[in-house]
Amino acid sequence: AQKITQTQPGMFVQEKEAVTLDCTYDTSDPSYGLFWYKQPSSGEMIFLIYQGSYDQQNATEGRYSLNFQKARKSANLVISASQLGDSAMYFCAMREDRPYSGNTGKLIFGQGTTLQVKP
Amino acid sequence: DVKVTQSSRYLVKRTGEKVFLECVQDMDHENMFWYRQDPGLGLRLIYFSYDVKMKEKGDIPEGYSVSREKKERFSLILESASTNQTSMYLCATVRVGGLHYGYTFGSGTRLTVV
Numbered sequence: 001a002q003k004i005t006q007t008q009p010g011m012f013v014q015e016k017e018a019v020t021l022d023c024t025y026d027t028s029d030p031s032y033g034l035f036w037y038k039q040p041s042s043g044e045m046i047f048l049i050y051q052g053s054y055d056q057q058n059a060t061e062g063r064y065s066l067n068f069q070k071a072r073k074s075a076n077l078v079i080s081a082s083q084l085g086d087s088a089m090y091f092c093a094m095r096e097d098r099p100y101s102g103n104t105g106k107l108i109f110g111q112g113t114t115l116q117v118k119p
Numbered sequence: 120d121v122k123v124t125q126s127s128r129y130l131v132k133r134t135g136e137k138v139f140l141e142c143v144q145d146m147d148h149e150n151m152f153w154y155r156q157d158p159g160l161g162l163r164l165i166y167f168s169y170d171v172k173m174k175e176k177g178d179i180p181e182g183y184s185v186s187r188e189k190k191e192r193f194s195l196i197l198e199s200a201s202t203n204q205t206s207m208y209l210c211a212t213v214r215v216g217g218l219h220y221g222y223t224f225g226s227g228t229r230l231t232v233v
Contacts, residue, residue, distance in 0.1 A: 033221075037221075042226075043226060044224065045224035047221050050221060091161060093162075105215065106167060107152075107164075107221065108164070109154075109161040110161050111161040
């Protein structure tokens, strides 16, 4: 069965430093997508970055990059130059792609990591 | 931009009440999802729907049902609310052809059952 694991319940980082949030996944399907979402204290879920299982390069979006290690089944989020506004909960999620049996778009989520940025 | 609206931000209900959580989207997305979010457990899928009147159980459907009579509206129903259903409930939508970009979420409903 597919599974997402985030082993860091909470993390601290100094402002302007880089931080890595860990995510490992388990799936037997060759085709899948990996996502990171940010949830500030307001509760909204904000899409950050996406990596497809067949993408050759690591995804990047501004200060966010996804360190995709396919053989290790890890998809760590790297935030460079942390800002106070980065303090939030971060969720890793996976979508299995089944083009022959019908994609539902369903995501499974990890437990989340709370990041606090210190001034 | 796609807008996903959940009818209530905060809700307090009594044990045994029938509770309706509403989710409305304005961009004609086929697939809609209901999750609950609990500390340390992340988001867990309750039910999803891929078309009008079509639904499938997620990982934790017990104690819940859903209704999708119109494409834009997906309702989550707690048949007889219990205190262990106190949680944050999140609705999400996705366009089948736009799977690359993941979900669009509503702002969430924090439900307290007393």
